[in-house]
Amino acid sequence: MSEETKGRLTMRVVAMPADTNPAGDIFGGWVLSQMDNAAGICAGQRAQSRVVTVSIDGMSFIRPVKVGDILGVYTYVESVGTTSMVINVEAWVRRERIGFREKVTEGKFRFVALDDDGLPCPVPPEDTLPEYVRESLAYGAGPG
Numbered sequence: 280m281s282e283e284t285k286g287r288l289t290m291r292v293v294a295m296p297a298d299t300n301p302a303g304d305i306f307g308g309w310v311l312s313q314m315d316n317a318a319g320i321c322a323g324q325r326a327q328s329r330v331v332t333v334s335i336d337g338m339s340f341i342r343p344v345k346v347g348d349i350l351g352v353y354t355y356v357e358s359v360g361t362t363s364m365v366i367n368v369e370a371w372v373r374r375e376r377i378g379f380r381e382k383v384t385e386g387k388f389r390f391v392a393l394d395d396d397g398l399p400c401p402v403p404p405e406d407t408l409p410e411y412v413r414e415s416l417a418y419g420a421g422p423g
């Protein structure tokens with residue numbers, strides 16, 4: 280497959296029988312929740328604070344996910360506003376653990392940084408983040 284993953288591998292998880300719909304495929308809501316989780320990790324690291332999902336744009340379910348697939352979720356910070364961030368998220372699967380890799384979903388998740396009182400707070404400039412945080416956010420494909 281010529282298409283490459285975009286972003287950094289943030290999470291991997293195996294799709295289990297408990298996550299299926301009556302047709303035997305994995306629920307879209309389960310995949311969405313894995314994407315939200317991974318995007319939340321990315322946004323929380325960028326903001327260095329609590330974050331909440333405020334909107335999801337361009338969500339596409341491209342291919343089904345099957346039991347036994349390894350789901351890999353790739354994220355990167357696409358843009359930063361004042362208190363909000365757009366995280367680009369892609370989910371790819373390895374079919375039955377060893378098969379070929381294909382993209383199953385993509386979307387743009389917007390998060391808002393919150394302070395200790397649960398109010399929106401500014402996302403800090405990137406150059407103020409500790410080096411290890413900038414490294415963990417660096418754009419780069421993992422083994423997926």
Ligand SMILES: CC(C)(COP(=O)(O)OP(=O)(O)OC[C@H]1O[C@@H](n2cnc3c(N)ncnc32)[C@H](O)[C@@H]1OP(=O)(O)O)[C@@H](O)C(=O)NCCC(=O)NCCS
Nearest residue numbers: 331332333334359360361362363364389390391397398399
């Ligand atoms: C996120 C939340 C705190 C924002 O509150 P708010 O009063 O709208 O705050 P503000 O008007 O100051 O907006 C904060 C930022 O969010 C953005 N925003 C707010 N509502 C938005 C929406 N519906 N879509 C996209 N962006 C939105 C604003 O543009 C702003 O971005 P910026 O600071 O980068 O310019 C509030 O909407 C909330 O608590 N939502 C529920 C979040 C949640 O529980 N998520 C989990 C789902 S179960």
